[in-house]
Every structure is written in C-alpha cells, then in structure tokens.
Amino acid sequence: MKTQSASFEQFSGTSEYISDDSLSAAVNASSVLQRPLLVKGEPGTGKTLLAHAVSDALGMELLTWHIKSTTKAIEGLYVYDVVQRLNDARFSEGDVSDIRKYIRFGPLGQALRSDKRVVLLIDEVDKADLEFPNDLLRELDEMKFHIPELNETVTAVHRPIVIITSNAEKELPDAFLRRCVFHYIDFPDRDRLRKIVSVHHPDLSEQLVASAMEKFYQVRNRPGIRKKPSTSEFLDWLTVLASAGVDSKVLSSAMPFAGVLLKQEQDLASPGSSRSEGW
Amino acid sequence: MFDALLINLRVQGLKVGVSEWLRFLDGMKKGLATDLEQLYALGRCVLVHSEADYDSYDLAFAATFEGVTLSPKIKEAFELWLQDPKLFDEARESGIHDFSSLEELMEAMNKTLAEQKERHDGGNRWVGTGGTSPWGHSGRANMGVRVGGSGGGRTAVRVAEERRWKNYRQDISLDVRDFKVALRALRHLIREGALSLDIDDTIDKTCKNAGEIELIFRKERANRVRLVLLMDSGGSMNPHTALVSRLFSAATESKFFKSFDHYYFHNCVYQWLYKDFENYDRVLSSEVLRDLTHEHRLIFIGDASMANWELMSPGFAFSKDQRRGIDWLQAFAKKCPGSIWLNPDPQRFWNHPTVRAIGDTFEMFPLTIEGLRDGIQFLKAPR
Numbered sequence: 289m290k291t292q293s294a295s296f297e298q299f300s301g302t303s304e305y306i307s308d309d310s311l312s313a314a315v316n317a318s319s320v321l322q323r324p325l326l327v328k329g330e331p332g333t334g335k336t337l338l339a340h341a342v343s344d345a346l347g348m349e350l351l352t353w354h355i356k357s358t359t360k361a362i363e364g365l366y367v368y369d370v371v372q373r374l375n376d377a378r379f380s381e382g383d384v385s386d387i388r389k390y391i392r393f394g395p396l397g398q399a400l401r402s403d404k405r406v407v408l409l410i411d412e413v414d415k416a417d418l419e420f421p422n423d424l425l426r427e428l429d430e431m432k433f434h435i436p437e438l439n440e441t442v443t444a445v446h447r448p449i450v451i452i453t454s455n456a457e458k459e460l461p462d463a464f465l466r467r468c469v470f471h472y473i474d475f476p477d478r479d480r481l482r483k484i485v486s487v488h489h490p491d492l493s494e495q496l497v498a499s500a501m502e503k504f505y506q507v508r509n510r511p512g513i514r515k516k517p518s519t520s521e522f523l524d525w526l527t528v529l530a531s532a533g534v535d536s537k538v539l540s541s542a543m544p545f546a547g548v549l550l551k552q553e554q555d556l557a558s559p560g561s562s563r564s565e566g567w
Numbered sequence: 568m569f570d571a572l573l574i575n576l577r578v579q580g581l582k583v584g585v586s587e588w589l590r591f592l593d594g595m596k597k598g599l600a601t602d603l604e605q606l607y608a609l610g611r612c613v614l615v616h617s618e619a620d621y622d623s624y625d626l627a628f629a630a631t632f633e634g635v636t637l638s639p640k641i642k643e644a645f646e647l648w649l650q651d652p653k654l655f656d657e658a659r660e661s662g663i664h665d666f667s668s669l670e671e672l673m674e675a676m677n678k679t680l681a682e683q684k685e686r687h688d689g690g691n692r693w694v695g696t697g698g699t700s701p702w703g704h705s706g707r708a709n710m711g712v713r714v715g716g717s718g719g720g721r722t723a724v725r726v727a728e729e730r731r732w733k734n735y736r737q738d739i740s741l742d743v744r745d746f747k748v749a750l751r752a753l754r755h756l757i758r759e760g761a762l763s764l765d766i767d768d769t770i771d772k773t774c775k776n777a778g779e780i781e782l783i784f785r786k787e788r789a790n791r792v793r794l795v796l797l798m799d800s801g802g803s804m805n806p807h808t809a810l811v812s813r814l815f816s817a818a819t820e821s822k823f824f825k826s827f828d829h830y831y832f833h834n835c836v837y838q839w840l841y842k843d844f845e846n847y848d849r850v851l852s853s854e855v856l857r858d859l860t861h862e863h864r865l866i867f868i869g870d871a872s873m874a875n876w877e878l879m880s881p882g883f884a885f886s887k888d889q890r891r892g893i894d895w896l897q898a899f900a901k902k903c904p905g906s907i908w909l910n911p912d913p914q915r916f917w918n919h920p921t922v923r924a925i926g927d928t929f930e931m932f933p934l935t936i937e938g939l940r941d942g943i944q945f946l947k948a949p950r
Contacts, residue, residue, distance in 0.1 A: 313599070313605055316599060317594055317609055317612050318612075321593060370770065371764070378779075418751070456748070470613075
C-alpha cells in the first residue's frame with residue numbers, strides 16, 4: 289500500500305543493483321533525516337556497490353574514502369602539506385605566504401564543500417583505529433569543520449548522503465552508532481539471489497542457475513564451514529561455470545571450480561566439496 | 568501506540584535514546600512511513616544499531632502492533648496522536664508509573680518537532696539506563712489510538728513475528744571474530760612502534776636551525792599488553808572444548824599484543840603448567856610466575872568446580888611441593904593483579920565451594936561475549 293508519492297528523492301535500487309524494501313527504506317531515511325547510513329554485512333553482499341547504486345539512481349556524484357588501518361580522521365577533511373611548504377620556503381619556490389595552496393581537501397572535505405549534493409562513501413570504517421569514528425562525530429553531526437590554519441569554517445551547503453560500510457572487524461563506538469541510520473545487509477534469500485543473478489547474467493540457462501544455486505546453498509549451510517561464500521563469489525562461480533560450458537547435470541554430482549567459492553583450505557578439504565561424493 | 572513501541576523496545580532491553588526516538592518521529596513526520604511495513608523498516612534502521620538487536624526489535628514491534636488496526640495514513644494518525652491529550656489519561660489508567668517523565672518527553676518531542684531541529688543530541692537517555700524500565704509487559708499494547716478503517720498492516724507484524732534475526736542475537740552466537748573484537752579492546756598504547764615524521768618537532772627544529780630543514784621522527788604507538796591464557800583442560804571441561812578453542816584461536820590470531828602465551832592445566836594450577844599435554848611439554852609454574860611483569864594480563868579459563876581437596880589439600884598432584892592449588896592461584900593473583908577467570912559454566916552453577924573460593928581470588932566472569940567484554944574492561948584497569 290504505497291500511497292501518496294513522497295516529496296523526496298526515493299531510492300529503490302537500480303537496474304544493476306537489486307535492493308529490498310528495508311534497504312531502500314534505510315537509504316531514504318538516511319537521505320531525508322540527513323544522517324549517515326551505516327551498512328553492515330558479510331563481505332561480498334554489496335555494501336560498497338550500494339553507494340555506487342545510490343549515486344547512479346539519484347544522479348549525484350560519488351566521492352569515495354577508502355579507510356585503511358593507518359587512516360586518520362583529519363585526512364578525510366584536509367591535509368596541510370607542511371613539509372612541502374617548508375621545502376618551498378627553504379628553496380624559495382612559489383608563494384609560501386598563501387597557506388591555501390598547501391591545503392588539500394580529503395573526500396569528506398570535498399563532499400562538504402561541494403556546491404551540489406553528493407554521495408560520500410566511507411568504505412570499511414572498521415579498518416581504522418578504534419577511536420577513528422569518534423574523531424568524526426562532530427563533522428558528521430554538524431556537517432562542518434574548522435581549518436585552524438586558515439581560520440576558516442567549512443559548512444556544507446548541501447548535506448551529502450553519507451554511506452559508511454563496515455565488516456564488523458571492530459566494534460564501533462556507541463556514540464557513533466547513535467548518530468547513524470543502521471542497516472544490516474542479510475545474505476539474500478533464494479528469490480532475491482535469483483533476481484541478482486538475472487541482472488548480472490541475463491542469458492544463463494535457467495537450469496544451470498537453479499542447480500548452481502541449489503549447490504551453493506548446500507555449501508553455505510554446511511555445518512562447520514569457515515568462510516561462507518557470498519553473493520559476489522557465487523556470481524564469479526557462475527561466470528566460470530558458464531564460460532567453461534559446464535552442464536547443469538554435472539552439478540548434481542560434482543562441484544567443479546570449488547576454489548572460486550571456497551577460499552579456506554579447510555573448507556575445500558572437507559568431504560564432498562570438491563570430489564564427486566555428493567552430499 | 569507509538570509510545571507503546573518505545574516502551575516495548577525498552578522492555579526488550581534496547582536502549583533507545585531520546586535523540587534516536589526523536590529522529591524516528593521526525594522521519595514519520597517527513598512521510599517516511601506511510602504504512603506499517605515502512606514504519607517497521609524506518610524504526611528498525613533508526614532505532615536499532617546492531618543486527619544483534621534486530622530480534623529484540625522484532626519482538627517489541629510484534630508486541631506493539633499485534634492486533635492493532637491502523638489507518639493507512641500513519642502520518643495522520645501520528646499527528647492526531649501527538650495532539651491528543653487524552654492519551655495520557657489512558658496511559659495513567661493503564662498503570663504507567665513514571666508519568667511525569669513521559670509528559671516531559673512528549674513536551675520535548677512536540678517542541679523539537681515544531682522546530683524541526685534536533686536539540687537532544689548527546690545521548691541523554693530517558694528514565695533509567697540499565698534497562699530497568701518500570702513498566703510491565705502486560706496491558707500496554709492495548710493502549711493507543713484506534714483510527715478507523717482496516718489497513719494492510721498485518722504483514723509487517725508477521726515479518727516481525729517470524730523472528731528471522733534470532734540467530735544474530737549476541738547472547739547466542741559466539742564466533743572467533745566476536746572474541747577477537749572483544750580482545751581488541753585490551754590494549755595499553757605507548758610509543759614504541761615504527762617511526763613516523765613528527766611535524767611539530769620538525770618545524771620547531773628547522774626554525775631553530777634558521778631554515779635548514781631537520782626532520783624529526785617519532786615512534787608510533789604500540790600495544791604494550793602481554794597476554795597469557797591459562798586453560799583448564801579435560802574432565803569436566805570437555806563439553807566446553809569448542810568454545811575454549813575459539814577463544815584460543817582468537818587470542819592466537821590477534822597480532823596486536825606485545826606477546827602472547829598459553830598454558831594448560833588440569834583442574835587447578837599446581838607445580839607444572841603444560842604447553843602441550845600429549846607431548847608432556849611442561850614448564851614449572853614458579854618460572855611462569857617469576858617472569859610475569861606489570862605488563863602481563865592473565866586470563867584463566869576453567870569451570871573451577873572440583874573436589875574440595877583438589878583445591879585445598881597440600882601435596883596434591885604427586886609433587887614434593889606442598890603448596891595447595893589455592894596457594895598457587897593466590898600467588899598468580901598477587902603477582903599479577905590484572906587477572907581474570909572466565910567460567911564457561913552458566914552462572915547458576917557457580918554456587919559451589921571451589922568456584923566460590925576461586926571467585927574470591929580472581930574476578931570471575933562468564934565465558935560469553937558480554938562476560939569477556941566485562942572482563943577486558945576489568946583488565947584494562949585492574950584494581
């Protein structure tokens with residue numbers, strides 16, 4: 289019962305990205321309430337792709353900030369290249385009195401300075417130091433930051449849509465969580481997986497997809513599996529199966545190219561995964 | 568009915584703060600929830616911050632909206648609800664005790680919504696933090712406005728009732744990664760890692776050098792904690808083997824400790840500690856004890872239940888050493904105040920003489936994620 293057309297730009301997936309109702313609701317809530325959207329889920333469930341899809345669907349530019357273990361919060365805002373300035377001053381190159389020249393804006397800084405509304409992806413926030421999210425609280429809350437070197441405050445004209453992904457490697461601080469709209473991307477059920485497959489491999493035979501999916505869910509549900517294969521691995525596997533011309537009947541008894549699905553030695557070694565014993 | 572949701576959420580132990588609740592109401596006001604399914608989705612993404620709490624949310628949602636007939640126009644119902652003062656009388660009749668704070672909340676809510684701004688950031692929580700909600704379970708879902716007409720709202724409740732997120736509950740699932748996450752909190756950072764450029768000092772030095780650049784490097788921060796895991800093995804610990812081995816792998820794979828050691832023992836620590844039982848690879852407990860420093864943190868894992876004499880009699884374990892098991896444990900606790908004992912048995916079994924005795928020696932926590940987390944908190948600042 290979707291009554292009245294809403295007054296805000298609505299996201300409901302794209303032709304290449306299959307969203308579900310609750311995910312779309314979370315994206316829309318984040319956009320309307322102007323809160324960062326925190327997306328969690330198993331690797332390979334399309335967390336990062338979501339940001340690309342949102343940017344495509346809403347026609348906004350996408351800025352990406354990949355987080356590494358050494359990333360510091362300030363780098364997302366700006367970097368003041370003091371060594372360059374020092375060097376220029378030493379060798380009298382350029383105009384060192386203009387500090388602005390030595391300020392480089394990071395993705396978050398660019399997003400806040402942009403004259404259009406953009407989508408900002410903060411990818412794998414959990415890779416950084418435990419304190420990292422706390423250092424961003426104020427900037428994400430107020431969507432503004434101060435540059436002491438210039439004595440300037442940058443305030444967002446258009447609050448960007450911020451999408452933050454996490455693999456749950458580290459726990460995020462409570463204060464940070466409270467400021468976010470949260471969504472957990474669950475592993476897709478059969479219907480949704482089929483839809484995703486049809487987007488990526490529209491010309492595969494129905495039979496092959498069906499038997500591959502059967503096999504895939506068996507592997508995922510096998511007790512004791514260490515690294516459950518995810519959507520992206522399944523799509524890779526289908527590509528390999530299709531290009532090798534594997535017949536769908538083979539799949540009922542054997543599991544070709546198991547290495548595409550299973551990345552842990554122990555999983556490959558466990559009975560029946562790569563040999564034709566069937567389970 | 569919307570406040571019933573808030574109350575039910577808190578009954579379920581979800582600590583929904585005022586700022587999140589206001590955001591939820593704000594979302595409704597802005598038309599994000601036009602039917603019950605959307606209301607369900609909106610509430611879940613705004614009020615819940617972890618998939619571990621999805622199940623509690625489902626329970627609260629089902630309890631709130633089960634049997635409630637909703638107009639398709641939730642927004643209108645919601646606005647009506649905001650304006651209806653009679654609601655409070657109903658609330659009072661149905662036995663809400665802390666009525667004044669509810670009233671205050673409503674006032675804050677109205678004010679805030681009128682201003683279209685959030686003023687209650689900063690996580691101040693409404694009445695009582697630790698989930699000690701004064702409201703009971705019963706009778707609450709009946710309360711609320713019934714707006715005429717039948718909506719198609721049952722589906723969301725049915726989704727909620729399916730409880731498909733049950734397996735994500737934190738009190739149930741325990742993975743190596745969960746342990747790792749908990750262990751990661753155990754750190755004491757000091758500067759002794761790799762070198763990095765110290766800009767402030769570089770500038771300072773360069774200025775003093777009259778512009779001749781001099782680069783100053785400083786060590787990065789590194790974890791100083793040395794972790795020692797001491798595990799009870801065999802006998803009554805057999806049912807817990809899988810759990811203990813998960814914690815063990817988490818600790819082994821965690822590369823951020825300055826050092827990591829592990830030892831096994833049977834029942835209690837005596838003269839010897841074992842690196843490997845099968846190969847009889849053992850070290851003297853007194854040597855392990857001797858090498859402990861203030862940087863060490865000890866985690867004992869064991870059910871701590873044994874026969875009384877195993878803990879309290881001298882000369883047990885066929886050694887010349889006359890020290891009792893409890894003496895050994897006390898020696899460890901004394902040398903290393905940063906020690907905890909994790910017990911895989913449920914807490915209802917802890918009322919056992921030897922468990923109590925060991926619990927007097929070490930801070931004892933259950934071997935669950937919550938328990939480990941509490942334990943780590945203790946280890947960070949041992950008393």
